[in-house]
Amino acid sequence: MNFETSRSAALQKLESFIDKEIFKYNFKRNFDLGRNDKSNVSCLSPYISHRLITEYEIIKSVLAKFPYQKVEKYIQEIFWRIYWKGWLELRPEVWSDFTEDLKDIKEDDNYKKAINGETQIECFNDWVKELKDNNYLHNHTRMWFASIWIFTLNLPWQKGAEFFMKHLFDGDPASNTLSWRWVAGLQTKGKHYLAKAWNISKFTNNRYQNVKLNENALPLIDKREYKLKALEIEKNDKSNEILIFFENDLNIETLNLQSYKQVFCILLSNKIRKIKIDEKVLNYKKTLVNDQTKKFENIKIIDEKSLNDLSDSVKSFDVIYPFVGENLSFLKSLKRKNSLFYNFITREVDEFCWNFSNKGYFNFKLNIPKILQKLNLSL
Numbered sequence: 001m002n003f004e005t006s007r008s009a010a011l012q013k014l015e016s017f018i019d020k021e022i023f024k025y026n027f028k029r030n031f032d033l034g035r036n037d038k039s040n041v042s043c044l045s046p047y048i049s050h051r052l053i054t055e056y057e058i059i060k061s062v063l064a065k066f067p068y069q070k071v072e073k074y075i076q077e078i079f080w081r082i083y084w085k086g087w088l089e090l091r092p093e094v095w096s097d098f099t100e101d102l103k104d105i106k107e108d109d110n111y112k113k114a115i116n117g118e119t120q121i122e123c124f125n126d127w128v129k130e131l132k133d134n135n136y137l138h139n140h141t142r143m144w145f146a147s148i149w150i151f152t153l154n155l156p157w158q159k160g161a162e163f164f165m166k167h168l169f170d171g172d173p174a175s176n177t178l179s180w181r182w183v184a185g186l187q188t189k190g191k192h193y194l195a196k197a198w199n200i201s202k203f204t205n206n207r208y209q210n211v212k213l214n215e216n217a218l219p220l221i222d223k224r225e226y227k228l229k230a231l232e233i234e235k236n237d238k239s240n241e242i243l244i245f246f247e248n249d250l251n252i253e254t255l256n257l258q259s260y261k262q263v264f265c266i267l268l269s270n271k272i273r274k275i276k277i278d279e280k281v282l283n284y285k286k287t288l289v290n291d292q293t294k295k296f297e298n299i300k301i302i303d304e305k306s307l308n309d310l311s312d313s314v315k316s317f318d319v320i321y322p323f324v325g326e327n328l329s330f331l332k333s334l335k336r337k338n339s340l341f342y343n344f345i346t347r348e349v350d351e352f353c354w355n356f357s358n359k360g361y362f363n364f365k366l367n368i369p370k371i372l373q374k375l376n377l378s379l
Helices: 007-028 045-049 057-061 072-089 093-103 109-115 121-136 139-152 155-167 173-184 198-203 279-293 304-310 326-338 348-357 361-366 368-376
Strands: 242-246 263-268 299-302 316-320 341-345
Touching: 007 045, 007 072, 045 198, 057 072, 072 093, 072 173, 072 348, 072 361, 093 155, 109 121, 121 139, 121 155, 139 155, 139 173, 155 173, 173 299, 242 341, 263 304, 279 299, 299 304, 304 326, 326 341, 326 361, 348 361, 348 368, 361 368
Parallel strands: 242 263, 242 316, 263 299, 316 341
Antiparallel strands: none
16 A cells, blocks of 8 residues: 655545546445455545545545536545544543543453454454554454454454554544444444454455354443533634644645744654554654645744743644644643643634534434535535
8 A cells, every 4th residue: 555645646646536436436335355455445534634635625526527416425435524523523522531541451462462463363363464564444344343353352442443543544533433432332322333254255355254253242331421512612812923733634725824923833742642653654644744844934843842842932822723632632731731822723614514513424414415505516
C-alpha cells in the first residue's frame, strides 16, 4: 500500500477513483481482495482523517459527475464519517471514558499473542501483520477483526480500539472508537456485530475457510449512559495575533493566514499522547504536515513543549477546532494549567451537520437533503 503524503496526491487519487472505480464500489466494496489489492475501495481515509481533503470536497466532486442515486452507497459512507464525528462531539465523555478505561486494563498473555498475530486464527494473524505492515485495513476486515477480538478472543474492546489507533494511518477518534463500540453492542445497545465464518470465506474469495469463531456470543454490557450535550466550542471576540492548528485538520488553503503575526502547526509527540502511536504513523503525520505547510511562508511546526512555553506569555489564541480526541484533550489540559483563552474556528457546515447527529444514523440520513442543500447540491 502506498499513501503519498500530499494534497495533490489525495486529489489525484479521488479523481482516479471517481473516473475508474466508483461504480465497482457499489457491488464489490465488501470484498477484501488481499493485502495488496484495494482497487474496490477509494483508500482516501488517511487523507480525510487529516483533512488533507474534506468529506465535503469528496461529496461535491462525486456529485459533480454523477447523480446521487448512482453513487449513493459511496456517498453514504462519507456521511457516516460526518455522523460519527458529530455523535462524539455531542457526547465527548465517550472519548474521555475510553482513554481512562485503558489505564486500568492489564495486558495479559492473550493480549500479547493477539497483537503479535500468534492466535489460532489464521485470518486474524494475517490481518495483524497487514495492519502493522501497511497501516491500513479494509473496512469489512476491521469489522471482522473487532468481532474476533471481542467475542472469540475475549479481549477488551478498548484495547482493540487502542491497537487500531496505534497503527492505522487513518486512525480517527470518532470513527475508530464508535465503530468498536458498535461491534461490541454498546453503540446501539444490545445490537452487536458477530463475524461469521461463511461471511469471511465469501468476502475473501475463499482465502479463509472454516474459521473457528464464537458465533453465538452475546453483546457486551456497559451501564454507563451518555446524555446528549450541546456543542461546547469556545469562541471569543478577541483580536488574536497567533493561529494554531493540528495535524488532523490540514485543510488550510481557504484561510487568510497572512492576517496573523504567527501561525503554528502542532504535532503532539508520544510523550503527551494518551494513546502512543506507532513510529510509522507518527512519521506519516510529520510528512503530511511538512508537505502541506511548506506552501506557506509564515507557518512554523512546533511540538507541545514549544506551545506550552509560548503560553507563558501569550494567553489567547485563534485555534482551528481539532475535534474531540487527543488534540482537544491536550488543549483543555493546557488551558487549565496556563489559564488560556481560545477562539475556536469551525466550519459552518460541520456544526450544521453535527446538529443531526443527536440521534441514530437513520435520523441523520433523513436530513441528508438539507445537508446537500447547504453544500449547494441536490439529490
